[in-house]
Amino acid sequence: MWRPQRFDDMVGQQVITRTLKNAIITHQISHAYLFAGPRGTGKTSAAKIFAKAVNCHHSKDGEPCNECETCKAITNGQLNDVIEIDAASNNGVEEIRDIRDKVKYAPTQADYKVYIIDEVHMLSTGAFNALLKTLEEPPANVIFILATTEPHKIPLTIISRVQRFDFRRISAKDSFERxxxxxxxxxxxxxxxxxxxxANAAEGGMRDALSILDQVLSFSDNQVKLDDALLVTGSVTKQLLKKYFLQVTSNQAAPALDTMKQILGEGKDGQRFIEDLISFIRDVLLYQESPDLIxxxxxxxxxxxxxxxxQAADSSVLYDMIDELNAVQEEMRFTTHPDVYLEVLTVKLAQPHQHINEQTSPTSTDSHAIKELEKQVxxxxxxxKKLSQRPVVAPTNTSQAKHPANAEQANTPRVHQRNVRVNLNRVYPVLETATKKDLVNIRDLWGDMLNMLSVPQRSLLHVSQPVAASPDGVIVAFDxxxxxQQATDDSTLIKAMEDGLQKLSGDERRVVFVPKDRWPQIRHDFIQDHGFGNSAPAAAHSAASPDASQAAEDSSADAEQSAASAEEATKDPNDPVAKAHQLFGEDIVKVEDN
Structure with missing residues (x-):
């Protein structure tokens, strides 16, 4: 398999390679590094290149020459001063103590003795403690490079004594170009x-992409053909997926069954067919949202x-299709007859979506009900309007009276809003005890939590971020x-996130999802619904507006006014400004006098 021999040969890790080269050029070399990231992203390759670069006497711009005896010996794994250790099979205390004893001796051939410990998270607790002693008192001319795919399993005492580099997944475009x-x-x-x-089948791993490429070259007699690539990866051709998609969306069940049987007849795996179809529908959804997204x-x-x-189907139809595909994918894991499930799935997907037709073409009864609702609004x-003209505003319990514009809008049938349902009964309890400190803590743990999830789960959360947190809950907003909607329906994802956050923070937290475009309104409604009335409209508005919070940071006059308001608010714990500060932080809330 082809391996990079220089930093410039590495794909998709430009920030890391530039930093390492600068360290070598300026002679600011650390005694220990941690290379963390998904499999096949270049961690071990970067470690070997770094070992060559620090020991090469003819290096240029931080790159090894790959021509001298030292570079060749390291490339071939023949230099005694560069030691590679697989922690998966050498994870005991004795092995690490042996390293600790030998590390005291100076290098025999090279300038630096380099220890590359792969899958370091597999070390036992005792082995980590033994390694910690060495990292605390590092000998001269010794460098440790620790590589891992699961950095959350490494003790914080180790992480605090190394320079950490997080390798990212390789994009399909970068894999394609390489x-x-x-x-x-x-x-x-x-x-x-x-x-x-x-490139798409490799799912972000350059090593996986090159491994599949080698298989295709062997299968195709040193050529790379589309049909052979599809056969080796088990993927379904895009044209067959397109044909199947158009047939089910146009309610043609019989032709769709024939297409599905054609796909299975070519030896395609049923699970892979569903995965490819989900990915296909995802691309269509993103294209509907904005063609630039794909x-x-x-x-x-x-x-x-x-x-x-x-144009073949509304977004709500595509949501339903993805839900059905996810459900069938789970059921197929426990059956020996996947073709039966796929046949039933095909017929179900090809059924007309009545609820969409009813919304787009309301009956006379629906029209009458809409007119009655409009009259009430x-x-x-x-x-x-009459109440607002009185000196004292009487409280009202109807959500329509609070937000008449929203009530009128709610009666306008809109298909794409049908599936976007936010469970406020889960959101509000988190907001009642939310603090800025909890949110900052969750954001610090967010990256480690994502690394604990599966690849599909991480990709789903790629366009999300935590926006509020309490000691027992966290609210996550999706772009x-x-x-x-997909994340809300995925109980496995929610459970995995809650388990990950508990392991990292030690506290149980329930995870709640909201759409990003609805989040400002949810915060605004929460403040009003919990008895703040009109006392702090500026605070609520500012909490709902990132631009306003930025203005508060940039303006010293506004900052002084916010600080004075915060000091005044501390006198009364029921004051709405104090509550807004508690929920969203003083640096977010901006208070203005009307």
Missing amino acids: MKYILDQKKVQYDEKALWVI QIASTGLKESEFTELA RELQQQV YAFLF
Whole structure:
């Protein structure tokens, strides 16, 4: 398998390689490093290149020459001063004590003795303690490079004594470009569509991509063809997926069954078919949201085809399809007859979506009900107008009176809002005890928590972030409504997140999801619904507006006014400004006099 021999050969880790090269150029080399990240992203390769660069007497711009005896010996694994250890099979105290004893001796051939410990999270507690002693009192001319795919399992005492570098997943585009470069160097013929299939199947691992590429080259007699790439990866052709998708969305069950049988007849795995179909529908959803969200070249389809697919079904239909596919995927894990499930699934997907037709074409009964509701809204608006003209505003219990504009909007049938339901009964309890300190703590743990999840779960949370937290809960906002709905329905994801946060923080926290575009209104309604009335409209508005919070940070006059208001609010714990400070932090809330 092709391995990078220089920092510039590494794919997708430019920030890390630039930092390491600068450290070598300026002779600011640390005694210990931690390379963390998913498998196949270049951690071990970077460690070997670094070992060569620090020991090469002919290095240029922080890069090893790869020509001298030292570089060649390290490349071939023949230099005694560069020791690679697999912690999965050498994880006991005795092995680490042996390292601690030998590390005292000076290097025999190179300038630095380099220990590369792979999968370091597999070390036992006793072994970590033995390693800690060495890291606390590092000998001269010794460098430790620890590599791991699970950094959350490494004790904090170890992490605090190393320089940590987080390797990110390789994008499909970077994998595609690297495979093109390698095949051009070897003068091998290839189909670019085949390379995109391999890049997507590798799921962010460059090593996996190159391994699949080697399989395809062996299978195709030193060529890379689309059909062979699909066969090796088990993927379904995009044209068959497109054909199947258009058939089920146009309610053609019989042709869709024939297409599905054709896919299975080619030897495709049922589970892989569902995964590819979910990914296909996801691309269509993103294209509906904004064509810029996907790279069309990587999908194997043309833009004109995406335009056709985006018009084939409403987003709410696609949500339902993904829900059905996820449910069937779970059920198929325990059956020996996946084709039966797929047949039933196909018929179900091809059924007309009545609830969508009813909304887009309301019956006369629905029209009458809508008119009655509109009449009630107008009456309520008139009552609110009269009440607002009185000296004392009487409280009202109806949500329509509070937000007449929202009430009128709620009666307008809109299909895409049907599936976006926020459970305020779970959101409000978190907000009642939320503090800025808890939110900061959760954000500090967020990256480690994501590393504890599976790859599909991490990809789903890629466009989310925690926006509020309490000692027993956290609220997570999603950039896109359809991803929010998918996460809300995924009980396995919620359980994994709650377990991860408990392991990292030691506290049990329930996880609640909200759409990002609804979050400001939820905060605003919470403040009003909990008895703040009109006393702090500026605070509520500022809490709901990131731009206002930024203005508060930039303006010294506003900052002084916020500080004075916060000091005054501490005198009364029931004061609305004090509550807003407690929920969102003094640096977020801006108080203005009306």
